[in-house]
Amino acid sequence: MVTPPEIAAEESQPSAPTYTLGPKADCRDAFSQTLVELAGSDPRVCAVVNDSVSSTKLKGFMGKYPERFVNVGIAEQNMVGVGTGLANGGMLPFVCGASCFLTARAMEQVKVDLGYTRSNVKLCGMSSGMAYGQLGPTHHSIEDIAWTRVIPNLTVIVPADAAETEAAMRFAHATDGPMFLRISRVPVPSILPKGHVFEPGKAVLLREGHDVTLMANGVLVSRALEAANALAAMGIEARVLNMSSIKPFDEPAVLAAARGTRGIVTAEEGLRAGGLGGIVAEILATKARNAPPLRILGLPDVFAPTGTAEFLLEHFGLTAKGIVDASVELVGSKLPAR
Amino acid sequence: MVTPPEIAAEESQPSAPTYTLGPKADCRDAFSQTLVELAGSDPRVCAVVNDSVSSTKLKGFMGKYPERFVNVGIAEQNMVGVGTGLANGGMLPFVCGASCFLTARAMEQVKVDLGYTRSNVKLCGMSSGMAYGQLGPTHHSIEDIAWTRVIPNLTVIVPADAAETEAAMRFAHATDGPMFLRISRVPVPSILPKGHVFEPGKAVLLREGHDVTLMANGVLVSRALEAANALAAMGIEARVLNMSSIKPFDEPAVLAAARGTRGIVTAEEGLRAGGLGGIVAEILATKARNAPPLRILGLPDVFAPTGTAEFLLEHFGLTAKGIVDASVELVGSKLPAR
Amino acid sequence: MQSEVPVTTQRQSPGGVSANANSLFDGREGDPAILKHLANRIRMTAMSMTNHAHLGHTGGDLSASDVLAVLYGGVLQLDPQQPNWPQRDRFLLSKGHCAAALYTALAMRGFFETALLRTFMDPLSKLNGHPDRNKLPGVEANTGPLGHGLPIAVGCAIAAKMRGETWRTFVLTGDGELQEGSNWEAAMSAQQYKLDNLIVIVDRNRLQQGDFTENTIRMEPLADKWRTFGFAVTEIDGHNTATLREVLSGAPLEVGKPTCIIANTIKGKGVSFAENQPAWHHGVPTEEQLRKAAEELEAEPVW
Amino acid sequence: MQSEVPVTTQRQSPGGVSANANSLFDGREGDPAILKHLANRIRMTAMSMTNHAHLGHTGGDLSASDVLAVLYGGVLQLDPQQPNWPQRDRFLLSKGHCAAALYTALAMRGFFETALLRTFMDPLSKLNGHPDRNKLPGVEANTGPLGHGLPIAVGCAIAAKMRGETWRTFVLTGDGELQEGSNWEAAMSAQQYKLDNLIVIVDRNRLQQGDFTENTIRMEPLADKWRTFGFAVTEIDGHNTATLREVLSGAPLEVGKPTCIIANTIKGKGVSFAENQPAWHHGVPTEEQLRKAAEELEAEPVW
């Protein structure tokens, strides 16, 4: 677990939130700015897209480095294959497209050309989860984490905000091997400080607490922090962990939560099955003694109805309130009964 | 849980195995014979293949019903799309190809054309798991269960032997909606009686026991039964459940195992993450009080080395011995120490 | 599967019920000028829906409207009262992002109330951003990811052959969409199974999401591509309702071969500020722009 | 990406180390007859490996052997001592099921000991049933699922252009394999990026796994398909080592265009009982058949 210096000292005592929520931003901006910066200092960095110049926000990159920008057209299998060849040829490709198409349409290329081959290719799954809202289930990627995390050798990262998106991009650039970064378009409040460094396999402790542990990633992290505030007002101290590193995963953080808190709630923008909640369940069931109860927040086994991303998050209870309710259900309210 | 009539009476007392292991058979034979039979009585039944006439053992079908046999060539995306269109046009297609290619290459078609659309298409993923042995990881489907079980509306079945393969085929034919059947080519001993009926969402109790519960499916079921024999000789009574119905899943059977036995071991021909073991972990962690420990047997997060299917199963401890060892580790040996 | 049921021009029509009950397509669709006006009503409605939802795909809606008007205005044998009539012609909108235009055509044909169009992309609406056959009668396939329609259409056409039935399957694809390899897989299987009951219409508007097709991935010589994949091909003006009606009614172009009709169109057709503008792929019209469009199209929304 | 580095015939060769140290290809490969004999040694070795493993893809190994002999016998600029020499030519075996033939060619070129070939598909062997670049030097891509090689090759060729380097990328595909749509996606992008440093060789043996290609999914007119996808195309006898050497050395056929060489071959070539027999796609030779093959091929395994 990464303990930010500011709160390391007070780790063991429940405390007021150290991370406050800043202004909202679209993580795609941090993504594309960082990519331009990386390309500036490393001539191997290049981008591959599938007719998705604007939805990946790569117009700036394309303008600045046209000779390192490849648009393969509407062809996701080819996109991942081309990325693999670029890596073979000594380049460092960031392959960017809507997460729904990138993962589903090119699943075998991701498995074989990336995972099995261990190609140094970075997949950037844009507008992931239910960010495409009303465009519907064909455009949602509610299974991408369950799918990608079972591909051996693939690192899987779900950044929580703009700063972490930048950190994850820098990590991806600096570290050899295939990776999948899941980048939302739902604007999220800033949480982590500018200059934050991504550490693989480490949960980021955002708030200490000993009643319940909230584990979230991506869009749900700020909601978990809001939930923790609300819970504190009810006398429940929540530990909040940002589980951006899906693979590798911080097993000790789960076991510590199992020992140190009376319940665990996970929250993610995807199916309840097989994702972040599934990983935590696997660890608890196989490694923890007398584990406290777990609640997994996410989509039940359905495709989403019509609605904006915000509406759908609400619809499926993926809100601060949903996290509060689940927490109270697990560990009970400490407020005196009225 | 389906309790076969023969052992219903004695369910609560540990007993000698009711199911003994019969001669080995390749489930593909039961699959193809049943398909020919179904086609004989139902003119809607048709088959779609990807240049895989012999590996799906459908030469007989093709000879008998050439007008209901579609070979789209080496084109898995198209294969699933064509199946979807056949269903739209009033036919009842069984879309058959190597599980590795069928699932990975056509993942988006499986998600959208089948799951989201709820098309009445039956996917038959042949030679699944590590059945292709030395042909290597590109030909293994160690992620297919983790991938398909998170697709809403898709029924997922992993038959344990020839009789259950036939039963699953008949169920698929009789029941509306998209399904994925995972059919091995590794010869397995017969377990279930001829005429066995598949019930969705029901574990099949193969042996009663109160020390440990063994949950397996596919190729691993006979090995679990063998393990139960060996455990019995050590004084450990194992409950053996065939979890062929991956989706829907028999949650009560897991909760009963959590209440009634002191440990649970799952065994499957696939990755430890996200599959059968993952489902059981999710149920235990979220629904069971004081759950006993779980051991998940399967592949760790790696692609397999070179070797025959038999060699690889052994290599990854997916054997009776592997199950015995895990069980003993969980619940301890009852044999007096020497 | 090598059975060969000849496709005749004598096709069954839906038993009993009038095909056009509740339909805005009122029997005068033989007149190309009336079809043109109906196409413009589709355009105007689709734009109003996009304006309503603040989301949509205006450019492609507008380029496809004449094709949709001609198909739903008479070519397709359908019964809105029995949307699942087994012998209906199938139409699949492979370029599912143009759902607004499809929904309008379906409503005009009487599959559901035109008032429903006002719920486009609303919370819990049946009118999702991309079509969902489990929510709306008349929708044949859940499209949205490009390159799914043609494989499904091939399956439909094979089904008709297997069943010895004479209904036809039409599929409308984008031109950028043809960069998806799944289309070429499907094309190869269509020729192998001699699917002369399959008609592919390519909305050749020369634009895709980010740029012109030829600047992105060159598609020319597109007609020859289809020919080498075994199709009988013709290129027509995709905004000429008379030609469209003639060619679509008369398909297949050749017995024993699948048909490909390259409909040369203009993305944003009919609305001056949207025509041929890459940004109008998913541009959303303002109220002001809507008024301008209504003037130019000389049409009102059907809702 | 629109940079245009001209492909010249003046290419770099690996610095310092002799390219052919430890190589069975010993410098006489200019002689087509010697190349033919080396091809037959690949054939004989691949069959022996299949016999050893009781598994393999004999038919496709035999049809591809001349191409492999010509490529590894001089056309490819490689350094077995520095398998990752950045400026090496890339060769990708997209039809990865013919790994036995590839492994043999790599061993003959000196990438590893020929004795290793005796471990084909043995437990924990580095010689998997399909090539794995993490296990063996000289392997460029982990293939096996058909339709992966060409997209990767396109990426390699773009990389060379981006880096301003003159190495070439060769990829060998099956003909049945071309039913995979991913190939046509890749082909379209290759022409768009003017990849004249990319050479696709199609092993046109007219058979796929279960039957002849034209009985399964017709591939003809195959050369025209490639032409309409923007390639410069030539058709040659894929067993004529002189022609192969000339055409492969001289590629690209046309500046500014990717090259497609349709190598007309016979599946099972050189072994009477296997030639043109669908069952020999993955037929495994008996000892008796091995002896017969050795006689007909006038060659011994290299191991």
Ligand SMILES: Cc1ncc(C[n+]2csc(CCOP(=O)(O)OP(=O)(O)O)c2C)c(N)n1
């Ligand atoms: C598989 C897939 N990749 C990407 C997209 C995103 N997308 C939506 S529309 C579009 C452009 C389509 O262009 P075209 O097919 O020419 O349609 P039209 O011009 O008629 O709108 C793209 C890339 C998608 N829907 N599906």
Ligand SMILES: Cc1ncc(C[n+]2csc(CCOP(=O)(O)OP(=O)(O)O)c2C)c(N)n1
């Ligand atoms: C995606 C995928 N689908 C199916 C297969 C199974 N398969 C292995 S070889 C083969 C036939 C290949 O035929 P062709 O490309 O003509 O190769 P060749 O004749 O040279 O052996 C098939 C279908 C595969 N390897 N990959």
Ligand SMILES: [Mg+2]
């Ligand atoms: Mg277009």
Ligand SMILES: [Mg+2]
């Ligand atoms: Mg072939």
